[in-house]
Amino acid sequence: MAVREKFDYDLKELQNKLLEIGRSAEEALTKALGALETKNVELALQIMEEDSKINLMYEEINDFAILLIAKQQPVAIDLRRIIVGIKIATEIERIADFAVNIAKATIRIGNKSYTHPIFQIKKMHTLTTEMLQLSLKAYTEEDILLAKKVAGMDNEVDDIYDLTMKQLLEENQKNPDYVQQITHFTFICRFLERAADHITNIAENVYYLVKGRHYDLNK
Structure with a gap:
């Protein structure tokens, strides 16, 4: 296999x-959303256990990308492809962490x-996975x-997040006995909102890959 052909294969x-x-x-x-809907503690624990596999995948991607840079010494678009790969892997690993956080909150x-009904949390989740x-x-x-x-969809997630947080604060005043549960719901909303932000970062890296410039799509 020729050097360039091997490099393309590795990319x-x-x-x-x-x-x-x-x-993953x-x-x-x-x-995580399924565990929340069904109050399934076993499923929530499974998510936490499986996160170690995602962490291992992340480390393998980093090692693979660094080895590519060391062996091939790429420039221009090839180097951007590898750098963007490392950055995207980091964003995805953080997204998986938010799934773990939702599982912990569910427990x-x-x-x-x-x-409080969770249909708006479900809408946030649907948008986030589509993103x-x-x-x-x-x-x-x-x-x-x-x-x-993707960046436009992030604005939708933000709007639902703002509305849901307002409703949860109002619910907290009406049902002070449920303050702990409502607090965990606010955390879950925040985890989904942050996951959407990290996905937007992936979209920004696509811009960098194609254009060679950094763009802020979270404005």
Whole structure:
């Protein structure tokens, strides 16, 4: 295999590894929402246990990317592809951490009936997972229009977050006996909002990959 052909193969392998860790993070988020909906402590514990696999995948991606730089000494667009790969892996690892945080909050809430409906949290989750799928599609296709769409969806998540936080604060005043549960719901909303921000960072890295410049899509 020629040197360039081998390098292209390795770049594709890096991309595949990123897609794999992305799918794992999305699965973790979906399981976290499922655990919250069903008050399933066992599922929440499973998410926490599986996070170690995602952490290992993250470390393997970093090692693989660093080895590529050391062996190939790439420049221009090839170097950007590797750097962006490292950055995206970092964002995805953080997203998976937020899934773990949601699982922990679910365990702390316990089996009590919910004083506040979680349909808006479900909407935030749906948007966040769709954003993650689109951001990775934008990355693989190097499509800045898709990346821009991801940033627009982040604004939707922010709007739902603001509305839900306001409602939870009002609920806290009406039902002071549920203050601990409501507090955990505010944390869960925050975890989803932050996950969406990290996904927007992936979209920003797509812009950097394609344009060679940094863009702030969180404005």
